[in-house]
Amino acid sequence: MFGLVxxxxxxxxxxxxxxxEVLRKRFMDVSLVDKFLELDKEWxxxxxxxxxxxxxxxxxxxxxxxxxxxxxxxxxxxxxxxxGRISEMEKRLEEVERDRKALLDRxxxxxxxxxxxxxxxxxxxxxxxxxxxxxxxxxxxxxxxETEGKGVKMDYEVVEKDLTGHADILEYVLRLGDTVKxxxxxxxxxxxLFDDLxxxxxxxLSYAMDYLTSxxxxxxxxxxxxxxxxxxxxxxxxxxxxxxxxxxxxxxYLIATAEHPLAALHAGDTIPEEELPKLYVGVSPCFRKxxxxxxxxxxxxxxxxxxxxxxxxxxxxxxxxxxxxxxxxRNAEELYKxxxxxxxxxxIASGELNLRASMxxxxxxxxxxxxxxxxxVSCSNVLDWQAYRLNVRYLRRKGMVxxxxxxxNSTAIASTRTITAILENHQNDDGxxxxxxxxxxxxxxxxxxxxxxxxxxxx
RNA sequence: GCCGGGGUCGCCUAGCCUGGUAGGGCGCCGGCCUGCUAAGCCGGUGGGGGAUAACCCCGCGCGGGUUCGAAUCCCGCCCCCGGCGCCA
Numbered sequence: 001m002f003g004l005v006x007x008x009x010x011x012x013x014x015x016x017x018x019x020x021e022v023l024r025k026r027f028m029d030v031s032l033v034d035k036f037l038e039l040d041k042e043w044x045x046x047x048x049x050x051x052x053x054x055x056x057x058x059x060x061x062x063x064x065x066x067x068x069x070x071x072x073x074x075x076x077x078x079x080x081x082x083x084g085r086i087s088e089m090e091k092r093l094e095e096v097e098r099d100r101k102a103l104l105d106r107x108x109x110x111x112x113x114x115x116x117x118x119x120x121x122x123x124x125x126x127x128x129x130x131x132x133x134x135x136x137x138x139x140x141x142x143x144x145x146e147t148e149g150k151g152v153k154m155d156y157e158v159v160e161k162d163l164t165g166h167a168d169i170l171e172y173v174l175r176l177g178d179t180v181k182x183x184x185x186x187x188x189x190x191x192x193l194f195d196d197l198x199x200x201x202x203x204x205l206s207y208a209m210d211y212l213t214s215x216x217x218x219x220x221x222x223x224x225x226x227x228x229x230x231x232x233x234x235x236x237x238x239x240x241x242x243x244x245x246x247x248x249x250x251x252x253y254l255i256a257t258a259e260h261p262l263a264a265l266h267a268g269d270t271i272p273e274e275e276l277p278k279l280y281v282g283v284s285p286c287f288r289k290x291x292x293x294x295x296x297x298x299x300x301x302x303x304x305x306x307x308x309x310x311x312x313x314x315x316x317x318x319x320x321x322x323x324x325x326x327x328x329x330r331n332a333e334e335l336y337k338x339x340x341x342x343x344x345x346x347x348i349a350s351g352e353l354n355l356r357a358s359m360x361x362x363x364x365x366x367x368x369x370x371x372x373x374x375x376x377v378s379c380s381n382v383l384d385w386q387a388y389r390l391n392v393r394y395l396r397r398k399g400m401v402x403x404x405x406x407x408x409n410s411t412a413i414a415s416t417r418t419i420t421a422i423l424e425n426h427q428n429d430d431g432x433x434x435x436x437x438x439x440x441x442x443x444x445x446x447x448x449x450x451x452x453x454x455x456x457x458x459x
Numbered sequence: 460g461c462c463g464g465g466g467u468c469g470c471c472u473a474g475c476c477u478g479g480u481a482g483g484g485c486g487c488c489g490g491c492c493u494g495c496u497a498a499g500c501c502g503g504u505g506g507g508g509g510a511u512a513a514c515c516c517c518g519c520g521c522g523g524g525u526u527c528g529a530a531u532c533c534c535g536c537c538c539c540c541g542g543c544g545c546c547a
Contacts, residue, residue, distance in 0.1 A: 004506075047508055051516040058480080058516085061528045065479050072527090079527040227537095270469075395469090400488045400504065 006388035112359035123349035131342025139371030167300025199449035208310035222261035233389035258282030262313035321406035328410035379410035
């Protein structure tokens, strides 16, 4: 009955109850379903009406050429009358179509069955933990609540002394960052990093690029800006005002992640089954307005307007996407194990999921000074949400079947945020910070880069 | 940025001047034929509506306009190629 159709729309039409359940689980307005179905029906009705009128008009038009002058005038007049009715119907269609599309744009991806149902992050389910966390006495009960309280046991040691937060290490212990000056000349949430932290940033990117390319991911340096049309197909509408910078006077947006241009890479393409999955690793700066963040994480470089990121991105056959999802999160885990950063992976609760994600795993590092787990990685399967909007399809040779493919994205390493995790977790009593061993080979290339420790700069 | 040429159904290409509703080749899919393969023959191969029907609508880079009728004429934009300019 339906040809090429977004999976959500298919379910919406064929079994609306299933979609109602999805909306309920996501704590969304269930009445959207009925509103949409009504509009969808009307849209189809108006389209049929319009097509009939157009057909009549086409028939008349095609007769005109062969008519003698006196009859021709009559037919032309008749055709002109029809045009009036057609343009009325076109206006009606445009209206209905606009409303229908607006409603469809608010529809989410279907949920994976293992997504925990709940309105907020307290319903997130911890799926794995790794490493030995350093926990200050004052944070012990919080730590236990966030691990054993969630049904997992994580190795830890209680430390007696006070640990220093990343922002203070950055500016007052190492003295390798200046957010005050950056705030003055740019804005808050910008930063200057110096010397060893710049080498560290570079080494982290190299490490992730090396790891992923050696596992078959294709390395990509993408455009850092995208046209509005493509941004709108890749990202949810709310991102435009909360997250994205727009170039003044041009239809261009700065990317907030390499996911954006990597998703747009195959816009309009039909990819043969044998070429899937396509695995990419993008490296790019990321620009984010953080408009919704208010005064959260205002100190340091945990939440900033600009950073570097290595991103995993995959195009898959629909039946492959969950397998690839687990591949992406496993890759991320291996990277942080290498960096010796204790972490947990959480399955994000339904109410916290964005519209695109069918399921999202976050990798959260333990921050011993903050006494919290905080997000370093976000791994999502968006199913055909983006493929539908960007018109990216697979082609199955057998029977020439074409349909939307699946897309997935996952952080590998976001530089500044990973640096904050390293500063907090690898800080030493003497003020130095230990450089993880896996980075050494990427630092060896530079004579002035740190190899074992990052040392404070003397005043 | 300026001047010139161009963008047609996966790929190539005809049609554009002179408006009448997209033709051919390749590839691919399905069928016939064949001991098998090849060749050959037939059909299909952009999107939507409709009952996976008949049939119909839309589609020639994108968006407008003129016309009963636009791939074709007009306007704006995007992209590609060549030349000039500028530039790391």
